[in-house]
Amino acid sequence: MSSNSQKKGFGATIWDYMTTVDHKKIAILYLISGGFFFLVGGVEAMMIRIQLMKAGNDFLSAGTYNEVLTMHGTTMIFLAAMPILLAFMNAVSPLQIGARDVAFPFLNSLGFWLFFFGGVFLNLSWFLGGAPDAGWTNYASLALASEGHGIDFYSLGLTISGFGTLIAGINFLVTIINMRAPGMTYMRMPLFTWTTFVASALILLAFPPLTVGIFFMVFDRLFGANFFDVTMGGNTIIWEHFFWIFGHPEVYILILPAFGIFSEIFAIFSRKRLFGYTALVFATILIGFYGFMVWAHHMFTVGLGPTANAVFALATMIIAVPTGIKIFNWLLTIWGGNISFTVPMIYAVAFIPSFVAGGVTGVMQAIAPLDYQLHDSYFIVAHFHYVIVGGVVLAILAGTHLYWPKMFGTMLSEKLGKWTFWFFFIGFHLTFFIQHFLGLMGMPRRVYTFGADQGWDLFNAISSAGALLMAIGVIILLVNVVMTVVKGERVGNDPWGDGRTLEWAIPSPPPFYNFAQTPLVRGLDPYWIEKMEGNKEGMVYAEPLGDIHMPNGSFIPFVISLGMFIAAFGAMYHMDGHVWALPVLIGGLAITFGSMLVRSLKDDLGFHISKEELIADNERIQREARALEGGKKGGLK
Amino acid sequence: MMKGPKKWRLFALMTALLVFLSGCGREEISTLIPAGKVAQDQFNLLILSSIVMLFVIVVVTIIYVLAIVKFRRSKVGEDMIPEQVEGSARLEFIWTAIPIVLLLILAVPTVYSTFDLADVTAMDAQDEDGAAENLTVNVTGKLYWWEFEYPEQEIRTAQELVVPTGERVYFNLIAADVKHSFWIPSVGGKLDVNPENVNTFYLEFDKESSELEEGVYFGKCAELCGPSHALMDFKVKTLNREDFDAWVAAMQEEQAAPTETVAQEGQQIFEQSCIACHATNAAGAATGVGPNLATFGDRTTIAGFMEHDEETLKNWIADPQQYKPGNLMPNPEEINNGEPFSDQELDALAAYLMGLKVEE
Numbered sequence: 001m002s003s004n005s006q007k008k009g010f011g012a013t014i015w016d017y018m019t020t021v022d023h024k025k026i027a028i029l030y031l032i033s034g035g036f037f038f039l040v041g042g043v044e045a046m047m048i049r050i051q052l053m054k055a056g057n058d059f060l061s062a063g064t065y066n067e068v069l070t071m072h073g074t075t076m077i078f079l080a081a082m083p084i085l086l087a088f089m090n091a092v093s094p095l096q097i098g099a100r101d102v103a104f105p106f107l108n109s110l111g112f113w114l115f116f117f118g119g120v121f122l123n124l125s126w127f128l129g130g131a132p133d134a135g136w137t138n139y140a141s142l143a144l145a146s147e148g149h150g151i152d153f154y155s156l157g158l159t160i161s162g163f164g165t166l167i168a169g170i171n172f173l174v175t176i177i178n179m180r181a182p183g184m185t186y187m188r189m190p191l192f193t194w195t196t197f198v199a200s201a202l203i204l205l206a207f208p209p210l211t212v213g214i215f216f217m218v219f220d221r222l223f224g225a226n227f228f229d230v231t232m233g234g235n236t237i238i239w240e241h242f243f244w245i246f247g248h249p250e251v252y253i254l255i256l257p258a259f260g261i262f263s264e265i266f267a268i269f270s271r272k273r274l275f276g277y278t279a280l281v282f283a284t285i286l287i288g289f290y291g292f293m294v295w296a297h298h299m300f301t302v303g304l305g306p307t308a309n310a311v312f313a314l315a316t317m318i319i320a321v322p323t324g325i326k327i328f329n330w331l332l333t334i335w336g337g338n339i340s341f342t343v344p345m346i347y348a349v350a351f352i353p354s355f356v357a358g359g360v361t362g363v364m365q366a367i368a369p370l371d372y373q374l375h376d377s378y379f380i381v382a383h384f385h386y387v388i389v390g391g392v393v394l395a396i397l398a399g400t401h402l403y404w405p406k407m408f409g410t411m412l413s414e415k416l417g418k419w420t421f422w423f424f425f426i427g428f429h430l431t432f433f434i435q436h437f438l439g440l441m442g443m444p445r446r447v448y449t450f451g452a453d454q455g456w457d458l459f460n461a462i463s464s465a466g467a468l469l470m471a472i473g474v475i476i477l478l479v480n481v482v483m484t485v486v487k488g489e490r491v492g493n494d495p496w497g498d499g500r501t502l503e504w505a506i507p508s509p510p511p512f513y514n515f516a517q518t519p520l521v522r523g524l525d526p527y528w529i530e531k532m533e534g535n536k537e538g539m540v541y542a543e544p545l546g547d548i549h550m551p552n553g554s555f556i557p558f559v560i561s562l563g564m565f566i567a568a569f570g571a572m573y574h575m576d577g578h579v580w581a582l583p584v585l586i587g588g589l590a591i592t593f594g595s596m597l598v599r600s601l602k603d604d605l606g607f608h609i610s611k612e613e614l615i616a617d618n619e620r621i622q623r624e625a626r627a628l629e630g631g632k633k634g635g636l637k
Numbered sequence: 638m639m640k641g642p643k644k645w646r647l648f649a650l651m652t653a654l655l656v657f658l659s660g661c662g663r664e665e666i667s668t669l670i671p672a673g674k675v676a677q678d679q680f681n682l683l684i685l686s687s688i689v690m691l692f693v694i695v696v697v698t699i700i701y702v703l704a705i706v707k708f709r710r711s712k713v714g715e716d717m718i719p720e721q722v723e724g725s726a727r728l729e730f731i732w733t734a735i736p737i738v739l740l741l742i743l744a745v746p747t748v749y750s751t752f753d754l755a756d757v758t759a760m761d762a763q764d765e766d767g768a769a770e771n772l773t774v775n776v777t778g779k780l781y782w783w784e785f786e787y788p789e790q791e792i793r794t795a796q797e798l799v800v801p802t803g804e805r806v807y808f809n810l811i812a813a814d815v816k817h818s819f820w821i822p823s824v825g826g827k828l829d830v831n832p833e834n835v836n837t838f839y840l841e842f843d844k845e846s847s848e849l850e851e852g853v854y855f856g857k858c859a860e861l862c863g864p865s866h867a868l869m870d871f872k873v874k875t876l877n878r879e880d881f882d883a884w885v886a887a888m889q890e891e892q893a894a895p896t897e898t899v900a901q902e903g904q905q906i907f908e909q910s911c912i913a914c915h916a917t918n919a920a921g922a923a924t925g926v927g928p929n930l931a932t933f934g935d936r937t938t939i940a941g942f943m944e945h946d947e948e949t950l951k952n953w954i955a956d957p958q959q960y961k962p963g964n965l966m967p968n969p970e971e972i973n974n975g976e977p978f979s980d981q982e983l984d985a986l987a988a989y990l991m992g993l994k995v996e997e
Contacts, residue, residue: 061864061962062864062865062867062868062962062963063864063962063963066861066863066864066866133864134861135861139816139860139861141812141814141815141816141832142815142816142861142862142863145814145815145863230832230833235833236816236831236832236833237831237833237834270708270719271717271718271719272719272720272721272722273721273722273723275722275723275724275725276723276724276725276728276729277723277724278724279724279729301818301826301827301828301829301859302829302831303828303829303831303834303836303837305755306751306752306754306755309751309755310747310748310751310752313744313747313748313751314744314747314748317740317743317744317747318740320736320740321733321736321737321740324693324732324733324736325729325732325733327697328697328700328728328732329724329729331697331700331701331704332722332724332725332728334704334705334708335700335703335704335708336708336719336720336722337708337719338708338710338713338714338717338718338719339704339705339708339709339710340710341709341710349705352697352701353697353698353701356693356694356697357694360690360693360694361690363686363690363740363743364683364686364687364690366747367682367686367743367746367747368747368750368751369678369679369682369747369750369751369753369754369826370679370682370683370686370747370826371826372679372754372825372826372827372828373668373676373679373683373822373825373826373827375826375827375859376818376820376827376859376860377822377859437662440662440667440668440669440683441661441662441663441666441667441668441669441822442662442663442666442667442668442822442823442855442857444820444857444858444859444867445859446861446866446867447866447867448864448866448867449867449868450867451870451942453663453851454662454663454665454666454855455662455663455666455667456662532718
């Protein structure tokens, strides 16, 4: 199977990935497609900054600009940030808890393909009559008034990809509850696994409100319902509630795994146990919990009244406390450590001031009366980019460097990585810091142009220049990836030298069954404990070597998702009265439900890897490891 | 030895400060130059919270800089294995308690101000004669313009809000189509203009706008409402009470007919093609399809954002979509028997419209 993957042809590799249920390969799929959408969203961001480079620019027309800003936000949140984080969750969490795969490998694959087809569907809107243009928040009155099919692409695309995300969330919950290795108690779980766990719980609870809201939207637009039509007794504020009951936890779905990645990095590259591990865990849980109590702070100006505004203002402020706990515990983790400034660590170190800056402006916006000024101005644009770029994107870049060797068995260039970092980091602050002041100077967000007589020209020009630096940083990263893939220099189990958790105890990339023998966990940072006690093998085992039961790959998840993708076109064009639309809708659903039926009726019992095969495979791994040792002594410190 | 980098740091700091100081924006639109009680309250909260947050940033920065300078590998040695500290209950308590105290400092004025700024109980107050004690303006947000109705005075205007200084002015906000948001940054924070319910708040205007360079405050739509959201501007003229009363009186009077022949021609064309949507009488009761033009000649902009001159006006009438995409004003062909307006007709219309004035 995967041990011979180098010898496979191109077509066979593609087929392998289309049918895989292996969490490590699904992680790679998430990383590639999330990375692709990240580039698409980045191009859209550049278009926005080019348009706003100077007053009265005509690079984009008014309508196109609204499409670009909507797609930038939607793509970055749903199709770039979340999938890339899911890539790391898939690649790392099962390894960190000593599992051979996630609890439901088939569903894992289904989750990916649903996300993928949903994302493709959404982006096809560019070629099929225009993208959605009501902002990523898609407020109902504007969305219902929007002509063409843009909003339908948004609602159907997000429905499909939302199914995928929900499935992924449930899968991780079950995996982390049920599949931990012996000794891996909850309070010994690495922080990245903890944040994966809490973020998955948030996905489970937050996506249904979005789905309900989008269903109403679909019914209003496609089937003539009137949930949001004010003239027919509907109410558009309901959409805002649905959206933000989802939307605020969504922010934490993104930032918590980012916190997890940084927690791992601080510990590894300070060679020190996380300071206040228990506090960090409880802060994570608290942030997740509070995340559901504060949605109306996005709606302070809606006119909910002073009581609601005051209550939500206070609730929002409370979130600063657990977030502060996290920041200080990270600082104390570094304190007294032995800091090595590798690329992941540089990102982590840069994250702290960036995220603190984003956090404090968050508290400022929690002050409801002040928010009346800040809301929907460039101040909020600056704020959420500080949180999402300064938090989530820096974590993604850091995680890419950190886990690249574990996912691909090669090491990204540290030198190019540092170039990327400096361009991106300076560009990021240049772009967004100044936007706080644009907002305070009265510039509303989501404007396709601005007049020269309002005093905003210089700051907008600076902001656009910063965006260019960020783009250069990303291009250098791409060069880095290509060069690393071409070079293909293999690395060993623990390429950073100071790995603490189980994933660093096994080869990079791990064999497809992860652990030949399930490890026994003897404390927090199990691999570090074994290293410190001089255990050459890096692990102690909880079971003797024996046969391993593995699931078969399956093409069915791809087909189920494809069916929904087809059905969505039918549903959308049905409202235009095309005769072919209804058969397409029914056909698509038939494919989906038919393949579900096949899955249900056909037993697929998987296969066993025999003990002998495991021993043989293990010898091969040992051989390769020895060759690696001999090949480059003292290569990486 | 440290002199070089230190000097450089000082220079950087000064540059940053300079950017901040020059960065207060324009008096007509910046929230950093408040021109009324509401904006002032909000500005005070901004300063208070900035100070508290600056304190947080300073504390974090000190620990942070010390940590990454003191504990780098080149300082502590390649093979040093740090002590694996578990944590400290005392420290956890400190950095839980101090933020809570800081938040309490912010929470009290927050709650007070939230209720204070939402207090519109005086809105319906009447004096002994049954007349309203306070001025109320009904604002309707439309694609992409603003209508201002003064119910007590029975007048209405559009695009340029005229208000008295030194008193509370109450606003009722509603949208006629999609959601908008009503924002005069230098006078006070925004309030959404929803299609389903009337939102109410008040603002106070301290300063007469004639003292400003542009002569008006700038108002904005702050909620994405379609292609021309960015152009849905309005202007605010603030007058002292005496001037305001005079303005109201002038508004209540019938407009005088134009005297020049060009303008009279313009009136004829207007009454054939435009009057179905645009009223020219401020005292009219019905809400307009298009903006009320009774004060057109007094305004400072055309369509809310363009230079106020005849040339711009003619271009605008000839092709409104080019300047404000997605707006609902018909092209000339649709209202002029399928023909575009000739140059002569445009001249006449412009002369007529520019003559619509209530101020001297």
